[in-house]
Each structure stands twice: as C-alpha cells, then as structure tokens.
Amino acid sequence: MDRLTHVGLLVLLGAVTVVVSVTDAHLAYVRPGFRPFLLGAGVLLLALGVLGLTRGHATTRSARPAPSAHDHEHGTTPRVAWLLLLPVAVMFLVAPPALGAFTVARRAQCVRASRA
Template sequence: MRRETQNILLVLLGGALLKISLNGDYLRYVKPAHQPWIIAGGAIMVLLGVLAIGRDLVAARRAAAPAGHAHEGHQHPARSAWLLMVPVLAVFLVAPPALGSDSVTRTQGRTPQSSALRDAQLFPALPEQQVVPLPVSEFVTRAGWDSSGSLNGRTVSLSGFVARDGADVLLARLVIGCCAADANPVTVRLLGPGTEGLRPDTWIEVTGVVVPGTTTRETNYTPDLTLASVRPVPAPKDPYEY
C-alpha cells in the first residue's frame, strides 16, 4: 500500500472514531465509560495522518526537479489498496445499527445469564410505589434468584425491544460487560393481550406482574410477565444495559 493511501486511511479512520464518539453512535458498540478513550484514539490517528501527509508534501517539493516526469511511466498506483477505504467510509457515513432481535434468537439455545444473574445474592427492597420501573436485567435476576419473592404481586414497568421465539413474544435487552462483542440477551415472555402485531426490534414499554417460578434453566432464565399495558416507545440512545 502506498504511503498516500495509508495516510488518508489513518485520517478517515480517526475521523470516523471522532464522529461516532461525539454524536453518541459509539454507544452501539461499547459502554459509555469508553468514550474518552475513543475520542483520544481518534484524535491521535487524525493528528498522525495529517502530520504524515504534511511531511510527505514537504519532502516531495524538496525532491522536485525539472525532469520530474522522467520516471512517470514507472509509477503504478495500487488501486486495489483504495478498496480498504470502503469499510472506513461506511462507518464514517452510515453507522451500523445496534444489536437487536437477531442476536437474541441466535442465542436462545444457550443459557443467557448475565454476570448479575450469576452473582446476585442480596436484593434491596423495591420502592413503595404502584408501578416500579426496573431494568430488564434486574427484573430477570430478581425473578430467578430472589428467594424472598420481592417481585411477587408487584406491578413493574420494563422497556426493551421485541423478539420472537416461535409463537412466544419476548421483551429483550442486551447486557454488555465491555462492548457489543460480549453482549448477552435477557428476555421476558409476555403473556396476555396487547402483543398482537408487534414486530421484532420494535421498542416497547410494558407494565405487568411476574409469574412466580417461571425463571428456570429449562426456560433459559426467561420469566413470564402477565401484561397490564403495552405501548411503543422510541429506541433509546443507549440501547444496552450494564
């Protein structure tokens, strides 16, 4: 690959990192705590690329001579190397979407335990209010591991995207420890009216009551929720739970 191509790739890749880190698209790939590192990495790459381009331009001017075209016939630009810019430009211009229902259905054969599910032992009391908003991961953890039954008879509010497992309609979220590459799904099976016509990857907010005893290994730690209400909501800027 020619130096010119390398330098331009470096600038474009650094610019893509800066773009996704400043407009919030980085949340589709990593945790919010990683934003400063992405900004720093992108800025360094852009700076190095600009400095290299400037250095090459200065060197080319110094080496210029009246017979500068004498060797033009021996210059063979590596056109194929420019194809490496296609994925960089794709990220720069169109950021890929966050993981969705396809990731959930592909992992239904595995036991989708988050680190919270594996390690949970103590559960604080839920707030004394009529409807308790909870992250989906906490709801699944309490439903499966809280021997005190803190969810029993309590109406909760959950938000996530729709996934389907055969005839079952699931409310799902993806839990990440570091980045999207280690995402694990947590799911809740929705029971009752209101799920007809819900399309996969549609974001919804539901209220309902857990069915005790349904969060088991046999159900892939997917509790049942008897619905009280369902309504569509916009997709959040940060689609993951941590």
C-alpha cells in the same frame, strides 16, 4: 497503495472515530465508559494522518536524488491493505441501532442466569 492513500485512510478513519465518539453514535458500538479511549484513539489517528500529510508535502517539495535502476517500487503494499477502508464504510453505510433498555435488561438476565 501509495503513501498519500495510506495517509488519507488514516485521516478518514480518525475523523470518523472522532465524530462517532463525540456524538452518541458510539453507544451502538461500545459501552459509555469507553468514550474517552475512543476519542483519544480518534484524535491520535487524525494527528498521525495530518502529520503524515505535512511530512509528505515537505518531502515532495525537497529535491529528490535521481532514481537508479533498482529504486522503483514493485507494488510492495498488498492489495489486502484496502480492507482498512472497510471499517469506515461500515460506519457510514451500516449504523446499528443503539441498544434499548429492554435489550440491555434481557442480556443482563441471560448473563446472571448463565453464571448461576
């Protein structure tokens, strides 16, 4: 993956995280008290991605020195890095339903019964 792909994944993941945390969709993944942390993480990812885009754009405009024989890259990023796209795909394709009151009450009873 090249730098633009890395930055694009950051922007995409940050945008999805912000959208999920602003809507009530985050309740399917985390507790309501984690909303500010989720929103902060999404804004941070989005800001880092936008910063990377602006820095990358400025780098491409500046004059680069002539590459030597040993400056070319050999694909140093592992292919497993594409797995960063997996959380974004899960958010878009598989949205779990929000927990209903019955499920929450049943889980609370199970926790109380196991502690007793």
